[in-house]
Amino acid sequence: MTVVTAFITTFMGSALNLSVPALEEQFQVSAALVGWVVTAFTLTVAAFSVPMGKLADATGRRRVLLIGIASFGVLSVLCIFSVNIWMMILFRGLQGVAASMIYATNNALLISVFPGSERGRVLGISTAATYVGLSMGPVIGGILNHRMGWQSIFAVTFFCTVLSFVLAWAGAPKTKPDPPQCRTDAAGNLLFIAMISLILYGLTNLTISRYGWLILICGLALAAAFILVEQRAEDPVIRLTMFTRDRVFAFSNLAALLNYGATFAISYLVSIYLQVVMGYSSQTAGVILICMPAVQALFSPLMGRLSDRVPPYKLASLGMGLCVAGLVMFSLLGLYTPFAWIIAAFVVEGFGFALFSSPNTNAVMSCVNKDEYSVANSILATMRTFGHSASMAIVTIVVGMGLGNAALTEAAPSQLVKTMHWCFLVFVVLCAIGTVLSLERKR
Structure with a gap:
């Protein structure tokens, strides 16, 4: 159940990216307006995750999860029958609210039914499903959009949601919150x-x-x-003492924020590099980009299991260090970089992220009582979304300073490489700071 929900939410979040031109043609609107189909989902997921986590901890996680899955599926069908772009944006925003209910509860329910000695292992499996959704979303979404139209993406999501709902109904534990009533x-x-x-x-x-x-x-x-x-x-939405009195919880979340902020834009920058500098088609570039999330998905279960035996901060800190090394490799990309160097950089970065993500999540969830699992998981999800947005904001600022109003795809190869160097240098600094914070947790 957790694996399926982790897959469908991340799959839906990334599968529509290649459907923007089709949506423009369908609704006869600008690309900027179609962009809100993606933005509305991202904003509402981030904004509602913590409130939904609090609601789940107070009223019961199983109920919130089932409502979230059912709503996600119904809204997928409604998106198919949208008659204009505004209806699509509305349904996508509401779908983000439903997704926030899933994000808030799936991992919380997962670790509540397993002993602490197995927490890392099950979180590793859930993390792997997340990366599979992220990596397969653009690939499957692109194929579905090309062959059957953008509506088929929502149709496939609906059928996956039905499967997830059946599994959740049968397998999600019926637990009562303690205390049962909260203001x-x-x-x-x-x-x-x-x-x-x-x-x-x-x-x-x-x-x-x-x-x-x-x-x-x-x-x-x-x-x-x-x-x-x-x-x-x-009875606050977020108990602030989780940050002020627990060094591990605070630094683990800050490390996650900096890690996502330093790594999220890699695929965006390198995809443009592969097309503009290396001369690959968008389809070939997309296949190459799968390398990093594939490595993440492959090694996350192993690293999660290892974090049950080795202090999580050690693994997460080593992972952050490898992410720094991968970013340094990307910062050295030039006009004639060997293809093997690019693949090696993806492998190093993917392995580093797998080594960081599951153990870091394990460290966060180990800091709170079981009655705050959903809120803690939601805070970590919010850090992820903030990191993603900050990463792209850094790219737009650096590009604006280096190229003015010109787009990266329109830049000369030498200008593109120079701009990328500055972006990756900023990311190296952020990731290095995150590594220091990750190491500081041992104190």
Whole structure:
């Protein structure tokens, strides 16, 4: 059940990326407007994950998971019958809310039924399913879009959701929350949703909209207000002492934020490099890009199992160090880089991320009581989304400084390589800081 839900949510998040031209033609709108089909999903997943995690811990994870899976499937069908782009964006936003219910509960339910000695192993399997969804999403999505249209992506997702719902109904444990009743922190929930939405929107539009910086600042102001409200709340959405009194929890989440921020844009940058500099087609470039998530999926279960025997911070820190090495390799890409060097960089980066992800998740979930599993898992998911957005924001800022208004795909090969060098150098610094934070957990 957890494996299927981990797959379908990440698959749906990445499978539509190659359908943007088809959606433009279908609804006769601009690419910028179609981009909201993806953005609406990402924003709502990030904004609602923690509130849904709190709701799951308070009322029962099985119920929230089943509602999330059922809603995800129904909204997949509704997306197929969208008559205009605005309806599609609305359904995708609601689908993001449903996905946040799944994100908040799947790993929490998983580790609640296994002993602590096996937590790393089962988290490794779940992480592998996530990477399979991320890697196969663009491939399968591209094939389905080409042969049967973008609607087929939602149809396949619906059938996977039905399977997931049946498995969850039969296998998800019926647990009662302790305590069974909690006060609703309405102000904290609203502030969290607003602050995450504004910060993420501001980050992704820093160089696109002249209001990007203003929206980001408003989001940060709401973050300060959120902290003040949570300090006084009787039953806060996020117990702030999870960060202030637990060094391992705080540094593990910060390490995750920096790791995702430093690595997410690799596929974007290298895909353009492969096409503009190396001269490969988009299809060939897509196949090459599978190398990194494939390595992640292959080794994540092993690294998760290993984290049950070796202190997770050691494995996660070594993984971050390998990610730094991989980023250094990518920063050395030039006009005549051997193909073997590119593949080696992908393998090093993928292995480093597999070594980091499962053990780091194990470290986070080991810091909290079972009645806060969903919130802790949701916080980690939010860090992942923030890292993704920050990574792309760094790319847009560096590209803006180096190329002005020109797109990377329109740049001369020498300019593209130079711009990529600066992007990867920034990512090396971020990942190195994350490695230091990861090591600091031992104290």
